[in-house]
Amino acid sequence: MLVLSRKVGDTIWIGEDIEIVISEVKGEQVKVAINAPRSIDIIRGELRQDVSASNTEAVITNLDLFKNKF
Template identity: 75%
Template sequence: MLILSRKVGETIWIGENVEIVISEVKGEQVKIGIKAPRNIDVIRGELRKDISESNTEAVVKSLDLLKNSKQ
């Protein structure tokens, strides 16, 4: 993991086409802007975790339905 210190208005680039802009710092909260092509998904970590868990539950339920339908 790369850890950087940035000030308001400074940026971080990821590859050639993703730019992270520090827009505001208030206490322990940092607001950032992300400029990325539309084909790159940008999602908060906690939402990604929720989606992953939801997808896992759906797969398990589907497998259970398949098992029950074969019996």
């Protein structure tokens, strides 16, 4: 993991296509802007965890239904 200190207006590039801009720092909150091709999915970490947990729960439920049928 790379950890960087940045100021408002500073940028970080990932590869040739993804630019991250520090747009605002207010107390403990940092706002970032991400410029990336539309083909790149961008999702907040907490949403990804929620989706993963929901998917796991759905699989377990489906397995339980399948076991009860046979």
